[in-house]
Amino acid sequence: MSILINESAYREIAVYQGEFQISADPGVVMTTLLGSCVATCLFDPVARIGGMNHFLLAETPSGRTPSERYGFYAMEVLINGLLKLGARKSRLEAKLFGGAKMEGGAWTIGAANAEFATSFLDREGIPCVASSLGGRQGRRLRFSPTTGVVRQRLMEVPPPLRPTEPAPVDDILFFED
Numbered sequence: 001m002s003i004l005i006n007e008s009a010y011r012e013i014a015v016y017q018g019e020f021q022i023s024a025d026p027g028v029v030m031t032t033l034l035g036s037c038v039a040t041c042l043f044d045p046v047a048r049i050g051g052m053n054h055f056l057l058a059e060t061p062s063g064r065t066p067s068e069r070y071g072f073y074a075m076e077v078l079i080n081g082l083l084k085l086g087a088r089k090s091r092l093e094a095k096l097f098g099g100a101k102m103e104g105g106a107w108t109i110g111a112a113n114a115e116f117a118t119s120f121l122d123r124e125g126i127p128c129v130a131s132s133l134g135g136r137q138g139r140r141l142r143f144s145p146t147t148g149v150v151r152q153r154l155m156e157v158p159p160p161l162r163p164t165e166p167a168p169v170d171d172i173l174f175f176e177d
Contacts, residue, residue, distance in 0.1 A: 031143075051145060071116045
């Protein structure tokens with residue numbers, strides 16, 4: 001028996017690096033793909049409004065203009081956008097994802113992003129009800145902003161890099177006199 005799913009019943013919104021999205025539409029599903037970046041999914045269970053951000057770095061580098069690419073600004077615009085649509089900060093629940101050490105990447109980026117997001121929520125009094133941070137795997141997320149449900153798929157861990165072994169040396173005669 002096969003079950004047909006009406007794919008037009010929902011609309012996917014991709015949240016790319018340095019972006020955020022907010023919705024109160026039950027037909028919306030937000031998606032993103034993470035490595036060392038962090039995504040925060042915030043949800044107000046009473047107003048049934050939610051949003052997701054995707055930031056690259058915890059701190060804004062000196063000389064750069066604050067934007068959604070950086071943790072503090074990304075968190076502030078996400079919270080403020082939810083409040084404008086009728087959410088209350090006292091009811092917000094958070095779920096955090098990402099902060100992985102990707103092959104060849106610096107651990108400090110993912111770890112700093114995860115630490116920033118966790119500390120920010122603590123300072124703001126927003127409970128983190130679930131998280132999947134760190135590790136070596138990328139993550140694909142699907143977030144329903146009106147239910148707060150997040151589905152995560154861990155990506156395959158790449159095999160560790162091995163040094164190449166030198167080719168065996170054979171006695172080869174290329175030219176003969």
